[in-house]
Amino acid sequence: MNLTFKDFIDIKPNLKYMFFGGKGGVGKTIVAAGVAYYLSDILGKKTLISSTNPVHSLSSAFGQDIWGRGIQKIEGSKNLYGLEIDISDTVKRYKNQIREMVLTFLKYADIPLDPEPFVDVATTNPAFEETAMFEDMMDLLIKEEFDAYVFDTAPVAHTYRLLGMSKIYDLWLVKMVKSREEALSTRVKLSFRKDKIMEEVKKDPLLATLLKTREKTEVGRKLLVDKDRTAFFFVTLPLALPIAVIERFIGWVQAFNIPTGGIVVNGVVPEETCKVENPSPYLANKIREQEGYLELIHKKFPGMVRAYIPLYDTEVKGIHMISRVAKDLQEKREDRGG
Ligand SMILES: Nc1ncnc2c1ncn2[C@@H]1O[C@H](COP(=O)(O)OP(=O)(O)O)[C@@H](O)[C@H]1O
Ligand SMILES: [Mg+2]
Incomplete structure (x- = not known):
């Protein structure tokens, strides 16, 4: 068709x-x-x-x-x-978000370390901008305005990495959420207040952020592959x-x-132009070249x-x-x- x-x-x-x-x-x-x-x-x-x-x-x-x-x-x-x-605003905002997540994590895990090196590692990878852009795009779409x-x-290459990232990012998030859940329940279990486990899980700010982000990525991925x-x-x-x-x-x-x-x-080149009588050698050449490429496009992408x-x-x-x-x-x- x-x-x-x-x-x-x-x-x-x-x-x-x-x-x-x-x-x-x-x-x-x-x-x-x-x-x-x-x-x-x-x-x-x-x-x-x-x-x-x-x-x-x-x-x-x-x-x-x-x-x-x-x-x-x-x-x-x-x-x-x-x-x-x-995009520089997005990147700044996203970097702060990651800093907060790292800080929260270090606090929860009782690790007295400088968070900056971790933030740097998390934000100086080549796909960081794409991830930030992806999040921005999702925020926009989810609003449904x-x-x-x-x-x-x-x-092209950016978009490709962006698409690749959405899959990898999601895998990473699933893992993070799981390990946070496990870490949390151990902590809460140690406190002998089993009834508090679910309440605690919901209160963990890091987990909440991760879950929200994961929800967003899921919505995004579903949307990206929806044929309708x-x-x-x-x-x-x-x-x-x-x-x-x-x-x-x-x-x-x-x-x-x-x-x-x-x-x-x-x-x-418009059809009328292609049909002129006595085209200049330049134009004649251009037209011939174009016909060849249009044919190629047609063959490659029927x-x-x-x-x-x-x-x-x-x-x-x-x-x-x-x-x-x-x-x-x-x-x-x-x-x-x-
Ligand atoms: N069909 C066309 N006829 C004349 N100028 C065009 C045409 N298509 C694009 N341009 C001009 O070419 C330049 C590049 O177009 P643009 O849409 O910005 O490309 P891209 O977004 O792929 O980088 C712009 O200056 C645009 O005005
Ligand atoms: Mg453009």
Whole structure:
């Protein structure tokens, strides 16, 4: 079945969480913005587009100051809101949370040690930022304030690690919770107050934090693999490197059982331009190259292309251009190169 973007949205009435992946610079932000606009202003869903990218890409795409200001209504749209999370704030907050957990643990275990080295070990691993970002994202989703969420994701490798982390993190948490439960019950048992065991377990702040975090990760993982509610889209240009990137990315995402929404091919030289008489050698070359790559995309990912977004005369900046992307997303698709 060859579904267009519009078909795909139509057959998924419960679709609520959309993610965008692809190589840097291929147009993830503008495609995510176009999809968000489609959901908010054409389908009338209260939609949030959010980014954790340190580059202020949403602010730039919408031509509006969004970064670090919390949830902002997008000017010129009916039902669209934007959020650019300052990741350094998240990391700071998350680091403090871990410090508190380590302190509590040392206190409970009666270990008179400086917590800082432990905090450092826990927070200077390469996946720390991703975990912090993941937590941030979950907090946002759990609030359920919007009908639809569009995530303009960080680059491919980040997202991959993020997904991998959610599994590993969960395993780690299960273990932590179990060992805390055991440690606690020994302590409480020693106090000969068996009736107090459950009460004590519930009072342990470290355990409470761990359980809450674990609940969150569980909700998050369930949500990420839910075929009705979630879809990952991949954005590529008709060029070798971005195609190789999404091929890898699609493999990863499928390995984690994350539902794929399909591919959006961006920056396609418009058909009218391809048909001009006597094109310059440069243009003729470009067109030939593009046809080859469109064919390759078609072969590598049969039935997965949802839309072709033309290469515009200018950069995509401002709500007017974003609405144009939303319109082009709905264009009836001729399978070019197919
Ligand atoms: N189809 C297009 N036509 C013209 N300019 C585009 C198109 N798609 C993206 N751009 C421009 O290319 C740059 C990169 O796009 P962006 O969406 O920020 O990429 P990414 O989020 O993948 O890094 C931006 O300046 C954007 O305006
Ligand atoms: Mg971007």
